[in-house]
Amino acid sequence: MPAWGYFVLTFVVVGVAAFCLGKWTDMLRDSDPTDFGGATQPNGQPYRRPYSLAQTQMTWWFCIVIASFVYVAMMGKDLPHILTSESLILIGIGTGTALGAAAIEKTKTSPAQTPYAQLSTVEKFNYVLAEIAAQPAPPPAALIAQRNTLAKALASEDFFRDVLTDVDGVCLHRFQAVAWTLVVGILFVVGVVSTASTTGTFPTLGTTILGVLGISGGTYLGFKIPEQPA
Secondary structure, X not given: OOHHHHHHHHHHHHHHHHHHHHHHOOOOEOOOOOOOOOOEOOOOOEOOOOEOHHHHHHHHHHHHHHHHHHHHHOOOOOHHHOOOHHHHHHHHHHHHHHHHHHHHHHHOOOOOOOOHHHOOHHHHXXXXXXXXXXXXXXXXXXXXXXXXXXXXXXXXXXXXXXXXEEOOEEOHHHHHHHHHHHHHHHHHHHHHHHHHHHHOOOOOOOHXXXXXXXXXXXXXXXXXXXXXXX
């Protein structure tokens, strides 16, 4: 098998594994809500949490870097010198964005005295679940209807809508983060295939490109602070 074949094979294997785990587990999904309280879709299937843009970015870079590493290694290059500081930065940006997004989600809490109308959708949903749990069985139909409405608003629609939208619809900062992640990822792969055979290391993207990627990730996190789940 040619060296580039190992890149394709590794990327496909890791990508398929990530796809299956993302589809059948919550690996690529947001952390909230932790439970839909028994609410189900009209077809009876349970609701799933929406896909996370930050988790998806981290997985994207993991697949690219590990496939690139195998590609260069299969050409007999010196393993300790394959990874560069820039490739570690790429992984770090993805990981940092995911950690930042998780930290922001965990700090989005409201004081107990905050009026119901000012709560986020997740907080309203948790409030309704607590109200249902406190009621004698069966709970009032109005609470069940409210639970179902909020559950539908919080649940996953599809992958692309989940990563590109918030409560206000498609967001420029999310689209920007997705676009730059795709573009830089493709540039990195092209650089690996075209130059790694001679240099034996990952390509040099330059601080400007890395800066743009970092800015797009930072912008996403900045807008995520006031962003409320759909």
